[in-house]
Amino acid sequence: MAMEQNGEDCLELGGRKFHSRFILGSGKYSLQLIEAAVRDAGAEIVTVAVRRANTKEHENILDYIPKQVTLLPNTSGARTADEAVRIAHLARELGCGDFVKIEIMRDSKYLLPDNEATVRATETLAKEGFIVLPYMYPDLNTARDLVSAGAAAVMPLAAPIGSNKGLVTKEFIQILIDEIDLPIIVDAGIGSPAQACEAMQMGAAAVMANTALATAGDLPLMAAAFREAIAAGRKAYRAGLGRVLSRGAAASDPLTGFLRD
Amino acid sequence: MVKVNGEPQEAAGESLAAYLAAAGYDIRAVAVEYNGAILPKERYAATVLADGDVVEVVCFMGGGC
Incomplete structure (x- = not known):
């Protein structure tokens, strides 16, 4: 929920306040780049899987993520609500707090979330005290069910995950922003800072990105670009965008025609 | 036979702590689900693996969207 006290513009999730509205993924790039990515993104929340x-792998991702960052473990790999709940329990046992991002995908081609199973997992985990951020296909009925189930935010996809296609589901995300009294965090498919900025201008509470950075030429520089775009979009939303004329023009200069008389 | 992360292992009779250390897991970085329930770290030493046990050993890795 947007909080504005003493001019402060915070994102509040599960009773915690965040100043950054950029949720950063940590997949598909090297551990050595994570610190620079977090720093240049200004991210306060980072997702992990x-x-x-593996008995042969001894690098621990947690050694690469700055300690002040809130970890948001996801349940990727879960195909059912029960599997998501099991993964959430394991994530909590790994010792990084009570945040969890529910991801349940039955479909391995398009990787679309299973909204119905997501509602069930959200309900179970919220009752257990988790701060639940469900990833979902943007559908108003599901979003309302997620509110009732105790979600802390709703994370609709903008486009198929990893596609960098941008706000393909824009109209439906806007409906969620307008109708749901929880932070709407635009997740999956955001491919460029311009798209992230547009999502924020629409009134999204935050934007999540990963592939857009991981597939960019210079990851930390792209992280910085996203940070600025998200901040700009948020400011534009708070300022209130100027109106769009349906036709014609409206001069911003005085139209006195003074050279003609 | 004990099933660890989906693979059968000759670990019956060993403590979970001893098995994980011998197999090369980084105990500090893992969480364990033992026969479907989360097993807190302080119980690894006292948990003796038996035939038919199912163990999942997980850790965090990079992930996002």
């Missing part, structure tokens, strides 16, 4: 441990 839970996977089967």
Whole structure:
């Protein structure tokens, strides 16, 4: 929820306040780049995944993420609500707090979230005290169910995950922003700072990005570009965009025609 | 046979702590689900693996969207 006290513009999730509205993913790039990415993104929340441990791999991602960052473990890999709940329990046991991003995908081609299973997992985990951020296909009915289930925010996809296609679901995300009394965090598919800025101008509470950075030429520089775009979009939203004329023109200069008389 | 991360392992009779250390897991970085329930770290040493046990050993890795 947007909080404005003493001119402060904070994102509040699960009773915690964040000044950054850029949620950063940590997938598909090297651990050595994470610190620079977090720094240049100005990110205060970073997502991580839970996977089967490997006996030959001894690098711990947590050693690369600055300690002040809030970790948001996701349940990627879950195909059912039960699997998502199990992964959330394991994530909490890994010792990084009570935040969890629910991701449940039955479809391995388009990687679309299973909204119905997501509602069920959200309900179970919210009751257990998790701060639940569900990833979902932007649907108003599901979003309302997620509110009732105790979600802390709603994370609609903008486009298929990893596609960098931008705000393909724009109209439906706008409906969620207008109708749902929880932070709407635009997730998946955001491919450029311009798209992130547009999502923020629409009134999104935050934007999540990962692939857009991981596939960019210079990851930290792109992180900085996203940071500025998200901040700009937020300011534009708070300022209130100027109106668009349906036709014609409206001069901003005085039209006295003074050279003619 | 004990199933660890989906693979059968000759670990029956060993403590979970001993098995994980011998197998090369970084205990500090993992969480364990033992027969479907989360097992707190302080119980690894006292948990003796038996035939038919199912163990999941997980850690965090990079992930996003």
